[in-house]
Amino acid sequence: MTAEAPRESDGHRRFVTTVVEVEGREETKVVELPVSEPEPWGEDARLTVVGRPIPRVDAAEKVTGRARYTADIVRPRMLHAAIVRATIPAGTISEIDVTGAMAAPGVVDAITLEDIPRIRIDGNTLFDRTVKYVGQPVAAVCAETWQAALAAAEIVRVTIERAAHVATFADAIAADAPLVRRSGNVSRSSPSIMERGNVERGLSEADVIVRGAYRTPPALHTAMEPHGAVAEWEGVGDRLTLWESTQGVFRVRDEVATGLGLSRSRVRVIKEHMGGGFGAKNSAGAHTFIAAILARRTGRAVRCVVDRYGEQVDTGHRPESRIHLTLGARRDGTLTAIVADSQVTMGVGGWEASPTAIMHELYGCENVKTTDVYAWVHSQAMDSFRAPGHVEGAFALERGMDTLARALSIDPLRLRLSNVPGRDQEKGRPYSSDRLRECLVEGARRFGWPGWEAPAGLQDSEMRAGDAVGDGMVREVVAGGGIVEAGGGRRLRGIGMAAQVWGAGGGPPAYATIKLNSDGTADVLSGTQDLGTGTRTVLAQIAAESLGSRFEDVRVVLGDTERTPYAGNSWGSMTIASVGPAVRMAGEEVRRRLCEAAAEMLECRPGDLSARGSVISTRDGTRHLTFADVTGKLGNVMIMGHGSRGPNRRDVGLVTAGAQFAEVEVDAETGQVRVIRIVAVHDAGRIINPLLAQSQLEGGIIQGLGLALFEERIIDRATGVPLNPGMHDYKVPTSKDVPMIDATCLPVTDPQANHIGARGLAEPPIIPTAPAIANAVANATGAAVDELPLTPRRVLHAIRSTYA
Amino acid sequence: MLLTINGRPHDVHVEPFESLASTLRERLQMLGTKVGCDRGECGTCTVLLDDVPVYSCLVLTRSCEGRRIRTIEGVATANELHPVQRAFVTHDAVQCGYCTPGQVMSAIALLEQHALPSDDEIRRSMSGNLCRCGCYPKIHAAVKSVAAAAVEANDDR
Incomplete structure (x- = not known):
């Protein structure tokens, strides 16, 4: 089944340059080719665990309340932090007075801009003197209880010299508008133009042209569990452990290490359970740095959980979009041109998730031109929110397609069927x-x-x-x-x-290690995350299938930058397509070695053995050893497998x-x-x-x-x-x-x-x-x-x- | 003051303004009750007070003396899940799980009051418990299955 040698076509190259798509953005990476990748499971593969509707492995923990989320992490002598936020959208802080707050009962420490290193979050400076939106963190306090911290945050006195603000896209691009960012009120790439074919020609070939203006609202992720972090330093403050509600433990590790000037291996980020993310929990946030800095200053663990108000005003949103769309089509419904202009109201930060990218993909059309303009305004930053850009663009395009169907008197479904791109x-x-x-x-x-x-x-x-x-x-x-x-x-x-x-489609890099325990069960280790999506369960199924073990004999350990091998953020619907193949490859390796060990014990050849349901059997079915029999005989000789995700094909x-x-x-x-x-x-x-x-x-x-x-x-x-x-x-x-x-x-x-x-x-x-x-x-x-x-x-x- | 939680007495000192959610989580380390908003909007912190579901973030602990408090910790025995919990597991009425303890408490209260609630009664009774993952169809199916099983068991008797 498995090729042991590197593929011929790749010669002796072990590292190749490849392109990975993440939420519509393409990233070029140098990745290692797996030594041996298994053959794909085809249509006719006889799979016994993969494909089954198994209840999720952590459901019992969750229905009993035993699952531990970030706000449930309790450390000895732990303090609680609360964030002080700006109450006006624009201005300059002239004074922050924490003396009253410091004198309040139970308060231990308070920090403002002067007390922290320069930390950049999404293009803006933490605790910046320049206020850019209501809800912007300007200071933080920590106290013996959360209630005491919240009460103290209320009495921190912040004096802000008010300045004019811009609230809407039109306000932002108006002449003489106050600047939201020094670089201007539109993003550097604006206008971002993508063009294929010639839309003028396409429109001239059209029998019918329809135009529409569409708007999608600013939307808030509103995960049930707010953002949160617990920080604890080890020894004399040179190693940091962070429990964080995050979609990417390694990304948070890297950002915190950069922000605090630490070597990456000195930061350990752990995520066990999290109460939803939907794109808002991809990075370290103000709360993360606040917990880490206050913990270092006080020498105690600090928990910083964002309250619901903070969650709704400062943890990202799907930006408002306005899209003008023109569709041209022949009488039979064939699209001849798609022209779209979008205006995206970003807030103070975020990345350019194109609302018009879908116009180039969903339906076949030779002539497509889209123009996106992203404006900065005085409100909280944009952040990825479940299919960023495509949700907004699909609304415009699909409303437009219905308008076109009506104009052509064609059934809306038939119109779409006649424009399926096919490539x-x-x-x-x-x-x-x-x-x-x-x-x-x-x-x-x-x-x-x-x-x-x-x-x-x-x-x-x-x-x-x-x-x-x-x-x-x-x-x-x-x-x-x-x-x-x-x-x-x-x-x-x-x-x-x-x-x-x-x-x-997922992609590299992503790794998994599987170790076989001496009782015959297996632990799957991978630094990915389960947001509530079912990653733990699905990876356990893939592991059990490839190991030939029972589903219940597999335990999946995720989300720990120190104890699990690298996997990327759980974004872009990438997790299973990225990590799943790595898990399967690790499982295949463990099974191969286990069969080799069993062959030694059964005095046969490994090729005569197969594994299913945690039992190894000879082909003739006469002799059996359970996984536990083999590992029991091996004692402390350990079987481990390692898997990695290879690059995607470029031709599809x-x-x-x-x-x-x-x-x-x-x-x-x-x-x-x-x-x-x-x-x-x-x-x-x-x-x-x-x-x-x-x-x-x-x-x-x-x-x-x-x-x-x-x-x-x-x-x-x-x-x-x-x-x-x-x-x-x-x-x-x-x-x-x-x-x-x-x-x-x-x-x-x-x-x-x-x-x-x-x-x-x-x-x-x-x-x-x-x-x-x-x-x-x-x-x-x-x-x-x-x-x-x-x-x-x-x-x-x-x-x-x-x-x- | 003396609180009765899941049938057991707890002698606690509480502040006058302290919420039941805060007492449970911070004083008693009963962390099964989660807090989603701390202001009575989401239902995540639902517990039963004299068998009625309440948002524990809005209940002052001082008002709970002599009343029966039931939390998620008291629902399963050491070895066995409550039928509602079992149904949540088998129907996959759980995604991230953060709202789940509150959902389970509301479902238990509903089924104790109405052995066989109608679809509308289930939707209405559970509407105070938000779920952002969108488990509602599966939660609905789980609650219905428990009601149906209980009625069937009753018929067989």
Whole structure:
């Protein structure tokens, strides 16, 4: 099965330069080629643990409350830190007076800019004298209890000389606007232009041209567990241990080491359980440095957990986008041109996640031109939020496609089917797995999309929904005549759909070590993270499969920069496609060695042995040894395996595709939208655990539903103050908002992507949900609902402006 | 003051303004009750007070004397999960797990009051417990399965 020697084509090269895509950004890296990579598990591979819907391994810990999160870490004599924040959006700090706070009961220490090294977080200086947004950390205190620290933070007196601020994109680019960053109010790359073909020619070839303006809201991650860190120094303060709620232990280690001027190996970062991340927990934050610095100064452990207000005003957000989109198409629906201009309101920092990148990928089109401008304003920084950029762009593109379908009188689904690209258009190469069409067709079938064969056994109510919309184009609202009381009265039904594409191919470097214990069980060590995504469980399945062991004999240890080998951040839906192959390779090595040891004991050749269910058997099935028999005889002779992730192939594009279909009910009098059902079909290659995969899909869809209907961070333009910095006024979906969801993945594998055949699944499901819902609302009302979220006010406004 | 938590007496000294969440976590090191907002918005810290689910971050500990406090630590026995916990595990009603103890407490309170709640009753009763991972469909299925199993067991008797 396994090639022992380096591949011929690579000669004796052990290190190669390769390109890895992370959330749409490409990084060039020099990586080591694995000595021997297993053959891919093909379609016909007989797998017994991979592919099973096994409940997650840490579920029992979690349902009993025994799982320990960062706020549950208790160290001897630990102190608690609280952050003092700016209350105005722009100005210069003239004085910070901590004397009152220091005299308060239980307070031990306080720090401001003077007390810390110069630490840069996302292009801004920690505790900077220049205030750039409400919520910016300006000082911190620590005390014997958290309550005492919070109370002391309240009485730190901060004097800020107020300056003019900019709150919106228009404010930022206005002439004479106050500068948010010294380099200017737009990012250095703005305008960022990407062009393929010739859009003027494309538009001239079009029979129909449609134009639209779309807006997506600033959205907050709102993980249930806020950001937090516990810091403790060892000895005389030269080794730091950090427990951090993070998506990337190694990245936090590197950033903290850089910030504090330490060698990387002197910082140990540990993450066991975390209460969600969604992109906001990719880096060390103010809280991390505050905990580390106060711990060094006081000689005691310090816990700094961000409170809910701080979490909502200072830990990143999905930036507001405004997109102007022009689509040109021939009468048969073939796209001839896509032109998009976006304006992204970043806040004070963040990275340029293009909202228009999806315009170059999702549908086939020879002529595409997009222009992105990113503006800095006086509010909290942008940070990655589940499929950054693509969520925003998909809304514009998929609303635009529905507008085009209407203009052409083509069924929206058929319009998409006729524009499936079939290949990676930017790089001119095929996809490793080209299944957007299958997702669209299978989704339509499951949904009962008009004109597509309905599935057997469909509920009556579902049939009615399909019938009510006829060809998918029927309006129950007529121009000039207001609302027609059709069928169910003022409640209007509508259906809509949208599609998705996202990288998610993973890549190197990522490592795993598996050690076989003397009782025959195995420990898998890898420095990756489980955000609640199921990484622990899925890696255990891959390990058990490759070891030939029972699932319950495998334990997975993650997230410790000192005790586990390197794996990257859990972002870009990369974890399983990156770490999974490394785990499999380590498992194969352990199994090979175990069989060699067993062969010695059974006096046969290793090739005559196979392993399954933690038992090694001879081919003829006559003789057996359990793993524990072999390791017991070996005593303290230890079998270990090492695995690494090899580079991706350059001749295929790695994407994950999917399609979602929504049915909604709109109350024409109140503007209230109720989502009745969502059907989702995605292709992510081989699904290691269908139960957990379904949870991922449902979770993404529900976050997408929140973005479609409720979620919007609001900042008062006049004062620059966030008006809904909590979970009461910033509305996330609750159990009452959840529709019937039928979410599934295609039963396929992707042997060209990597040797486990899996790609990522965390981000894809959020991408098409909001546009599918908005298209359904447009179908129900006939109104152009082009601004999210679709609050009752916006829906009523859209209906009125359409029929006024 | 004397608190009765999971059937056991605890003699604690508490501040007048101290929340029950804070007493449980910081004084008694009962860390199973998580805190998501500390201001009554998310339901993560839900415990049962005289069998009624409450946000422990909004309850003053001083008001709890003589009342029955039940937390996640008292739900499972040493060797066995509560049926609600078991259903959460098998239905994968857990992702990051941070809101889970609160969800379990709310589900237990609901099922103790209504042996066979309707879908709407489940949605309404559980709507005070936010889950950002979006486990709602699986939580719903888990709660329903426990109710159905209990009714079936009753019928068999």
